Amino acid sequence: MIRIEGLTKSYGATQALRGVSFEVHRGQVVGFLGPNGAGKSTTMKILAGFVTPTSGTARVNGIDVTADPVASRRLIGYLPENNPLYEEMMVRDFLDFVAEVRGIPRERRAERIRNAVDRCGLRAVLGKDIHQLSKGYRQRVGLAQAIVHDPDLLILDEPTTGLDPNQIVEIRSLIKELGREKTVILSTHILSEVQSTCGRVLIINDGRLVADDAPERLGKGEGGTVTVVLASRTGALLQADAVRAMLEGVAGVTGVEMAEGEGAGTLGFRLRYGAEDIRRSLFEAAVRADLCLLEVKRQHVSLEETFRKLTGGEASRGPQDPGTPSLAA
Amino acid sequence: MGTTLAVARREFRSFFNSPVAYIVIGVFLVVAGWLYFSTVFVAGEASLRAFFGIAPVLFVVFAPAVTMRLLAEERKSGTLELLLSMPLRDWEVVAGKFLAALGMVAVGLLWTLPYPLTVAGLTAEGARFDWGPVVMGYLGLLLMASSFLALGLWASALSRNQIVGFIIGLLLCFAFYFIDKFAMVLPESAGELLQYLSVDYHFANIARGVLDTRDVLFYLSLTAVGLALTTRTLGNVRQ
Numbered sequence: 001m002i003r004i005e006g007l008t009k010s011y012g013a014t015q016a017l018r019g020v021s022f023e024v025h026r027g028q029v030v031g032f033l034g035p036n037g038a039g040k041s042t043t044m045k046i047l048a049g050f051v052t053p054t055s056g057t058a059r060v061n062g063i064d065v066t067a068d069p070v071a072s073r074r075l076i077g078y079l080p081e082n083n084p085l086y087e088e089m090m091v092r093d094f095l096d097f098v099a100e101v102r103g104i105p106r107e108r109r110a111e112r113i114r115n116a117v118d119r120c121g122l123r124a125v126l127g128k129d130i131h132q133l134s135k136g137y138r139q140r141v142g143l144a145q146a147i148v149h150d151p152d153l154l155i156l157d158e159p160t161t162g163l164d165p166n167q168i169v170e171i172r173s174l175i176k177e178l179g180r181e182k183t184v185i186l187s188t189h190i191l192s193e194v195q196s197t198c199g200r201v202l203i204i205n206d207g208r209l210v211a212d213d214a215p216e217r218l219g220k221g222e223g224g225t226v227t228v229v230l231a232s233r234t235g236a237l238l239q240a241d242a243v244r245a246m247l248e249g250v251a252g253v254t255g256v257e258m259a260e261g262e263g264a265g266t267l268g269f270r271l272r273y274g275a276e277d278i279r280r281s282l283f284e285a286a287v288r289a290d291l292c293l294l295e296v297k298r299q300h301v302s303l304e305e306t307f308r309k310l311t312g313g314e315a316s317r318g319p320q321d322p323g324t325p326s327l328a329a
Numbered sequence: 330m331g332t333t334l335a336v337a338r339r340e341f342r343s344f345f346n347s348p349v350a351y352i353v354i355g356v357f358l359v360v361a362g363w364l365y366f367s368t369v370f371v372a373g374e375a376s377l378r379a380f381f382g383i384a385p386v387l388f389v390v391f392a393p394a395v396t397m398r399l400l401a402e403e404r405k406s407g408t409l410e411l412l413l414s415m416p417l418r419d420w421e422v423v424a425g426k427f428l429a430a431l432g433m434v435a436v437g438l439l440w441t442l443p444y445p446l447t448v449a450g451l452t453a454e455g456a457r458f459d460w461g462p463v464v465m466g467y468l469g470l471l472l473m474a475s476s477f478l479a480l481g482l483w484a485s486a487l488s489r490n491q492i493v494g495f496i497i498g499l500l501l502c503f504a505f506y507f508i509d510k511f512a513m514v515l516p517e518s519a520g521e522l523l524q525y526l527s528v529d530y531h532f533a534n535i536a537r538g539v540l541d542t543r544d545v546l547f548y549l550s551l552t553a554v555g556l557a558l559t560t561r562t563l564g565n566v567r568q
């Protein structure tokens with residue numbers, strides 16, 4: 001469906017893309033992740049046929065987007081970043097205009113518009129001017145214009161920014177539904193969104209692709225953390241240093257940090273571990289030390305951590321965070 | 330073609346949905362009306378000579394006022410991204426915008442029709458009112474408007490700011506109006522060249538009632554140049 005090869009783009013002196021290549025097969029829902037300015041929108045703009053690449057090729061269904069832009073754009077529905085719309089138009093007129101320019105024959109237009117309106121829940125606002133709409137409804141209008149011509153490929157640049165949690169859930173389920181029949185590429189800064197909607201994640205950093213995998217695999221690297229809350233079984237006062245030393249001695253533990261406890265008489269720690277599961281030995285060690293485990297919570301390396309590692313955001317974690325004094329070093 | 334018209338229709342409607350349209354056309358009608366009636370009543374002359382004489386200057390100002398927002402506004406609000414990712418060639422977008430602008434000017438001119446009708450009514454006693462130059466004059470105005478609108482559209486594509494678009498458009502149109510105004514101090518060949526480039530000169534020819542292909546060709550080529558430059562500038566926006 002999509003084949004991108006060696007795509008580069010420079011805006012004057014800014015190098016926005018430095019050689020991006022990937023393929024997307026029909027029916028996939030792909031999430032685009034990356035820090036601000038990574039080049040997500042640039043890639044999407046090129047695919048959508050708005051921006052010309054500096055070098056490299058992008059094909060949609062075998063059609064080169066620069067060689068035959070009109071043909072490739074016909075296959076695409078595009079929701080640009082910030083969702084620009086003709087503010088002074090009525091929702092109905094706007095969708096009608098898009099349908100016409102998108103080349104839907106007159107006799108099928110009403111039905112296509114009705115379909116998009118129903119899917120995006122726009123029936124109630126058809127007669128309103130776009131500038132009167134709330135952000136969520138604007139976003140729906142943006143989605144409706146992207147699907148009105150029933151395209152094979154949907155490109156959605158940050159489709160859920162600025163929405164309230166209810167609307168986010170609605171739009172996500174709409175995207176999921178669309179993803180059953182179409183190929184979808186969406187970008188987002190919400191990692192959980194990728195986990196809940198996408199079958200595949202592309203992480204882009206500084207104009208380069210740095211990861212390409214299923215979200216659950218990217219999130220399940222080696223090891224993870226176990227968060228524990230401990231209390232004394234005898235009611236004796238807990239010595240943080242002693243407990244920490246005990247935890248450091250547990251087989252498989254590679255690092256110990258203080259975390260929040262559950263009030264007086266309890267202590268919380270975050271333990272890092274490598275390949276093996278430490279929970280069993282942790283329990284035994286606690287019993288030996290006359291401690292009881294009020295809580296044990298294991299977490300695999302999260303998508304968030306993978307993201308930070310791949311996009312160079314690691315330095316901003318831990319020591320700078322005043323709430324959790326880091327003792328892991 | 331259909332898509333070009335869709336773009337034109339949308340633009341035309343949104344123009345008449347905005348107060349700017351009524352201000353621009355209103356001011357145009359007031360100024361044009363004043364010119365009509367000042368000749369008719371003050372000079373006691375039942376003709377549109379004064380109006381057609383000053384019309385080029387009016388259009389130097391009004392054409393860029395009509396075109397200033399057409400592309401600048403789309404660039405600023407980001408809707409250009411929407412438009413330029415639809416299955417349209419860039420020239421179709423430009424043609425649609427241009428047709429819309431021409432339609433707006435045509436509507437403005439339509440509203441001036443009562444003026445020649447009044448003048449014709451006043452002529453009734455004795456002499457016959459000569460419609461020939463009036464029809465030619467209006468045709469000439471439309472041709473001249475085309476070339477100014479094409480230049481104004483290009484100016485609008487150059488910036489995200491409507492006001493900048495207006496000023497550049499005004500300067501461009503003014504240059505093509507003013508270019509032959511000191512032709513007489515120049516050697517004859519240079520003077521003729523400047524005259525050929527003058528929008529005003531060709532309009533004067535047409536308004537005299539003679540439709541010469543050279544005059545028509547001049548306007549059509551200037552229009553084509555303006556639209557080609559606009560299309561090129563849109564291409565640069567994609568870079």
Ligand SMILES: Nc1ncnc2c1ncn2[C@@H]1O[C@H](COP(=O)(O)OP(=O)(O)OP(=O)(O)O)[C@@H](O)[C@H]1O
Binds near residue numbers: 014036037
């Ligand atoms: N029109 C432009 N002119 C100049 N530079 C640009 C332009 N558009 C983008 N850039 C630059 O290209 C780089 C990539 O931008 P892009 O919009 O693709 O990032 P992004 O991954 O979408 O970021 P965000 O998460 O903030 O949306 C940035 O450095 C940006 O400043």
Ligand SMILES: [Mg+2]
Binds near residue numbers: 040
């Ligand atoms: Mg972006």
